[in-house]
Amino acid sequence: MTLQVVPHAIAGLGLGLALASAPGPVQAVLMAEAVRGGVARGFRAMAGANLTFGLLLVALALGLSVAPPSGPALRILKVAGGGLLVWLAIDGFRSRHEVPSATAEHRSLPPAVRGALAVLLNPGAWVFLGTAASSLLSGATDRGGSASAVLVAVALIVGLAIGDGAVVLLGGVGVRRAGSHVRSWVWGVLAGLLAGLGIWLVISGIFG
Numbered sequence: 001m002t003l004q005v006v007p008h009a010i011a012g013l014g015l016g017l018a019l020a021s022a023p024g025p026v027q028a029v030l031m032a033e034a035v036r037g038g039v040a041r042g043f044r045a046m047a048g049a050n051l052t053f054g055l056l057l058v059a060l061a062l063g064l065s066v067a068p069p070s071g072p073a074l075r076i077l078k079v080a081g082g083g084l085l086v087w088l089a090i091d092g093f094r095s096r097h098e099v100p101s102a103t104a105e106h107r108s109l110p111p112a113v114r115g116a117l118a119v120l121l122n123p124g125a126w127v128f129l130g131t132a133a134s135s136l137l138s139g140a141t142d143r144g145g146s147a148s149a150v151l152v153a154v155a156l157i158v159g160l161a162i163g164d165g166a167v168v169l170l171g172g173v174g175v176r177r178a179g180s181h182v183r184s185w186v187w188g189v190l191a192g193l194l195a196g197l198g199i200w201l202v203i204s205g206i207f208g
Helices: 003-021 025-061 071-094 102-107 111-120 123-177 180-207
Strands: none
Touching: 003 123, 025 071, 025 111, 025 123, 025 180, 071 111, 071 123, 071 180, 123 180
């Protein structure tokens, strides 16, 4: 590794922050989980999402080739991802007025699994991996080999974690401290947002 890779690492950090600050399915899921069950639940969902995305980035840095999804693969991904978001929205509406409990959580998908699936079934994540991330990590590899590319991937993950952590704190601390009425209202809005994103993805996947 050389100093030439430092600009790529800084770019990776900034790209991770930008990715986390862009509204999308993953951020909606993290916010919803934090509002639903507090900071701890939100961070568990974030751990699942960031770990999954981080492993994909490291694999990309080590030579895995990822092409942006297209054709039937993209359609299937959209329908599957949209279906997940709609299911999460329905689950959210159903449990909107319930007090979170260990028993209720045991019956549904754990927050970490929800976060991981929000990444794996997110078409935007795969497009990002096949375009911006591939270009950035390829440049780092050319200047310092795989070790440099992994360093840049880690910097990107750190930036992403900082941004996602802010989303979780906003939902788990800011919204929940506003009172049960505001929390219930925000939770309903987030569930509606998840449903809207999910339906749009399903329609886009079916009709192109």
